[in-house]
Amino acid sequence: MARKKFTAEKIARMEGATRFIKGMNRLLYVSMAVAFGLLITATAIPQKRKLEELQVKLRMTQEREQETIDEKEHNEIKLQALREDTAYLEVQARDRLNYYREGERVLRFDPNR
Secondary structure (H helix, E strand, O other): OOOOOOOHHHHHHHHHHHHHHHHHHHHHHHHHHHHHHHHHHHHHHHHHHHHHHHHHHHHHHHHHHHHHHHHHHHHHHHHHHHHHOHHHHHHHHHHHHOOOOOOOOOOOOOOOO
């Protein structure tokens, strides 16, 4: 078998082809990296929106919880006053039964206005 002889022209062509292939490989790697980055970003956007929706629901739930706690505390104070404060009990009973003392002036406000 005879060995092939490489001329300067063939070597130059092979070096050019090698540079072209290396350049295409770099371009392919860069385009794959960009595509991978876009894929990760595209999958993260719906998750971020879902997270924001859940945070809004959490805030609304916490606000409702705080309102309920405030109402419970108000009712506990009212119950304690009814049990222990005779003056408050008298005012509440007179208001509910629409009683008033002789010579006393009672002002009523319509809560619907």
